[in-house]
Amino acid sequence: MFTDGWGDETLIDRLQVTEAPPPESITIDWRESPRRDGIVVRDGAFVSPAEHLPEWSRVARVRLVAPVAPNGRLVVLMAAWNDHDWDTRSGLADRLAAGGVTSVMLENPYFGHRRPVEGRAIGSVADFAVMGHATVHEGRALVAHFADTHQVGVAGYSMGGNMAAFVGALSDRPVAIAPLAASHSPAPVWLDGIARVVIDWEALGGTEREARLRATMARVSVLAIPPPPHTAAAVIVGSRRDGYIPASAVEALHAHWPGSELRWLRGGHATMIWYRKDALADAIVAAFDRTFGPVM
DSSP: OOTTTTOOHHHHHHOOOSSOOOOOOOOOEEEOOOEETTEEEEEEEEEOOOSSOOGGGOEEEEEEEEESSOOSEEEEEEOOTTOOSSHHHHHHHHHHHHTTOEEEEEOOTTSGGGSOSSSOSOOSHHHHHHHHHHHHHHHHHHHHHHHTTSEEEEEEETHHHHHHHHHHHTOSSOOEEEEESOOSSHHHHHHHSGGGGGSOTTTTTOGGGHHHHHHHHHTSOGGGSOOOGGGGGOEEEEOTTOSSSOHHHHHHHHHHSTTOEEEEOSSOHHHHHHHOHHHHHHHHHHHHHHHHOOOO
16 A cells, blocks of 8 residues: 555645535436346446546446335445455345345446456556545545435445545435444554555655644544534444444544444444445445435
């Protein structure tokens, strides 16, 4: 990680996601897909409203998974790190569809079809900043796009949960939020969890640069966003045995959103998403119920 060092340092300072203008409108070009086992699947694409993305990552792809008889709820499922396809989230989307909830999965900038043909997409700290900034912009645009026709929520696992927390906290209208195995900021994940071992410290100038990287990442935190009223209805999920997401980072998000519900699950970072999808889907539904009331 960060084998290209810091990159364009002016972008690192400029691309903060703790303040944001109203989300821009988007037009999604949908492609019809056949139904499968009572579920409607449609793929779509739109031009990202975010700045600074390279040309090869400008077009955002989405996949919609909907029940034949939807209940009016739609959740934007944000992607985890290394989600290069829909497989990991499809299990959640199918479970939600069984309960009447529609899911829209976003393919993050720099991942999947939005990667360069050659080389690493995220080589520098600046690349990481551009990716996170653009992902939040696209998530907010999707929430706004569907909010007039659905009860809308946003959720995600790991990095996807962190992005969901940003998207939800920056919304000016009620949105159900379910950060799953998520930190309030990338700083605890990359510097306090086991992920720190993959950082190329030499490319950043040596391990003595840790304080600078920590300060840079810590500025990008949901804790810097004054919580709007609907964050009190959020359902947060964590595991005390998660080697990637420190429990203290989960607890900090919960404390910042007074009234939110915190659920602890057994398992590690990988085993939760592999084996606890029912519990994760239940948390998303609970966030809708707490935000909008039960489905009548």
